[in-house]
Amino acid sequence: DADVTQTPRNRITKTGKRIMLECSQTKGHDRMYWYRQDPGLGLRLIYYSFDVKDINKGEISDGYSVSRQAQAKFSLSLESAIPNQTALYFCATSDLGGQSDGTQYFGPGTRLTVL
Amino acid sequence: AQSVTQLGSHVSVSEGALVLLRCNYSSSVPPYLFWYVQYPNQGLQLLLKYTSAATLVKGINGFEAEFKKSETSFHLTKPSAHMSDAAEYFCAVSGGTDSWGKFQFGAGTQVVVTP
Numbered sequence: 001d002a003d004v005t006q007t008p009r010n011r012i013t014k015t016g017k018r019i020m021l022e023c024s025q026t027k028g029h030d031r032m033y034w035y036r037q038d039p040g041l042g043l044r045l046i047y048y049s050f051d052v053k054d055i056n057k058g059e060i061s062d063g064y065s066v067s068r069q070a071q072a073k074f075s076l077s078l079e080s081a082i083p084n085q086t087a088l089y090f091c092a093t094s095d096l097g098g099q100s101d102g103t104q105y106f107g108p109g110t111r112l113t114v115l
Numbered sequence: 116a117q118s119v120t121q122l123g124s125h126v127s128v129s130e131g132a133l134v135l136l137r138c139n140y141s142s143s144v145p146p147y148l149f150w151y152v153q154y155p156n157q158g159l160q161l162l163l164k165y166t167s168a169a170t171l172v173k174g175i176n177g178f179e180a181e182f183k184k185s186e187t188s189f190h191l192t193k194p195s196a197h198m199s200d201a202a203e204y205f206c207a208v209s210g211g212t213d214s215w216g217k218f219q220f221g222a223g224t225q226v227v228v229t230p
Contacts, residue, residue, distance in 0.1 A: 004158075031216055035220075040124060040222055040223075041222060042205060042220040042221055042222040042223050043159075043205065043218075043220040044220075045217065045218070048216075048217065050216065058217075090158060090159065092159075094216060101147055101164065101166040102147060102209050102216050102218075103149065103161060103164060104149075104207075104218060105161075106151075106158040106159040106160075107158055108157060108158045109157075109158050
């Protein structure tokens with residue numbers, strides 16, 4: 001079974017709809033991240049969480065919100081989707097431990113299309 | 116602040132030829148550096164990482180990279196390309212107390228392998 005799972009894997013929605021993307025992990029990591037990938041731009045950080053009570057904005061948080069329901073779950077919401085939020089979204093996790101080098105482990109991605 | 120520049124958004128190599136993907140970084144502190152590979156319709160998979168140990172790092176699938184502080188580079192190489200190496204490759208940098216655990220990704224390099 002995959003260590004980092006994302007649901008749904010694909011979603012098509014309409015402008016103005018509320019959308020939630022979910023991420024779950026079984027790696028026992030404290031840190032979780034949401035990125036979006038656009039062609040030619042690489043991955044850009046939307047939000048990150050270093051523990052359940054810690055939520056931080058990334059470089060492109062406008063139009064997004066997150067919820068860290070538990071150590072293993074981190075959800076990304078688009079309150080009112082717009083077409084330029086069409087992208088591939090990735091969740092990632094990393095360890096906080098003293099021996100950790102911060103390696104991030106990625107889920108398979110969610111392809112979101114906003115019409 | 117930290118940043119990553121990947122030279123060349125697309126690279127075409129012949130099967131059996133050298134693969135060279137360039138990555139330059141800027142960081143105010145000694146960085147941790149990573150290369151990830153993304154196969155079509157998949158998430159990012161860690162290829163290799165530099166975390167202040169040996170400057171020549173060996174990874175999976177025959178890839179290696181050398182950290183050169185004087186050149187602020189972390190180029191990825193593979194002596195002989197295989198058709199299965201066709202994918203997108205991302206360089207990432209992490210480091211510093213103000214950015215520990217946060218990655219800055221390059222824009223990615225798409226590798227095409229021709230017979």
